[in-house]
Amino acid sequence: MAEMSIKKQRPKNLDLTTIKLPLPGKVSILHRVSGAGLFLCFPLILWLFSASVNSPETFATFKSIFSSLPAKVILAGLIWAYIHHFCAGIRFLLLDLHVGIEKEAARKSAAVVFAVSIPLTLIFWGVLL
């Protein structure tokens, strides 16, 4: 019986241009995107950290990087990625503990993730860059 229901033809849409994700879906895919972005930028992040703590000369180099616009945009992207991954991650940990798993609560908490992560990113952008 179980096998028959699995084999039944079901409508499916995998066209990314027509899929409208609900808010929790957006939090989820951006969690993955931000994680992948942070992973790809690890060498850059470690290099920046290394420069910042190594010597007064490398620290000066580190500070001078913050003054160019392309660098600012990349760093702002990394700050957003970290904050979004952090906020969405806490939401997922709560969902794992069965906190707020009802549809309404889950949509609300997804909105909270954006409501926290975007202003926080702007604040860090203002303070650091």
Add this chain to the structure above:
Amino acid sequence: MINRIVVGAHYGLKDWIAQRATAVIMAVYTVILGAVLLVVRPSGFEAWQGIFANGFIKFVTFLFFLSLFYHAWIGVRDIWMDYVKPTGLRLTLHVVTLAALVGYAAWAAAILWRL
């Protein structure tokens, strides 16, 4: 009620738990470091370097990096498993990812213990 018989090496559950445990470690570290930075308010190189030269901060920073690399291994491996179907290519990407992360861990240790 489905009587599901769990078979296999159970590494899926182990990784699932490890991903969450490392996430909690990193979240706690982020809050601790944020608090330290708010209290110390480092204004220049000396103060900034001094924070990470402190034995406790150095230790927890390294713990953060190790957690980060374990966490990233599980997450990136999941991405390869979801999107890369040819086995040979996927295996290659797994090995490259692991090698990169082990290298980053050594690099992080070198940065911290130079201080």
